[in-house]
Amino acid sequence: MNYPKAPTSPQTLQFYSTASYRCSYLPEQQARSLVAAPAHLINDAVYSKLVQQGFRRSGTFTYRPYCDQCRACLPLRCDTLHFQPDRAQRRAKKRHGNLIVQDLPLHWNAEHYDLYRRYQASRHPGAGMDEDDQSQYAQFLLASHVTSRLLEFREPDGTLKIVAVIDVLQDGLSAVYTFFDPDDTGSLGTYAVLWQLDYCRQQSLPWLYLGYWIEESRKMAYKTRFRPYQLLMKGRWEWLA
Secondary structure (H helix, E strand, O other): OOOOOOOOOOOOOEEEEOOOEEOOOOOOOEEOEEEEEOHHHOOHHHHHHHHHOOOEEEOOEEEEEOOOOOOOOEEEEEEOOOOOOOHHHHHHHHHOOOOEEEEEOOOOOHHHHHHHHHHHHHHOOOOOHHHOOHHHHHHHHOOOOOOEEEEEEEOOOOOEEEEEEEEEOOOEEEEEEEEEOOOOOOOHHHHHHHHHHHHHHHOOOOEEEEEEEOOOOHHHHHHHHOOOEEEEEOOEEEEOO
16 A cells, blocks of 8 residues: 655645535434535545544545534544454454455446445445445545555455455545445454454554444444544544543
């Protein structure tokens, strides 16, 4: 992987808030986002700073929650240098340790898209993303203005099991999105996070950013199992475990 370098001068960005829309995590809530613009000025180093301030990326949009009445979304980052796996995580690592990982540039692959569709239909039916066509998939995961990589995890026989998109930051990695074989019962999602934690530690990168955590969301509960971790609360990173 190539690591971002510091800019020679700071970039001036503007920020705008979106209109309200239905929250995909808490259906009873209305959400808004704060978007950083213009996108072409957000280089690797600027993006690293924005992630430290609670932003993340979806395609070429860099955003953070900016809701009127709700503060449930909290950015979470794992301390990669002090992480110790629990028993279940050790089992996942042992079970999937034979997977062969390729670190690739972002690119279209029909096999990846087919796995994405299967994953969405099984794990998130009716949420909207299960209807993503090829263009929507590409805009979401294959469009980026920063240093992004695609991790491909395969069985020794070539069977595709996991695809993970990550952003490379000055102080770590940001997990953009991971999808995997929904018919496998062996904690593939956990293994993908463990692999990224190991990679960060090998490269002396202190943080793995796992996006937002919502206490009321069962689908996000897994993030707090990677300890120790910090949450960004009222503008400050605080240790919670």
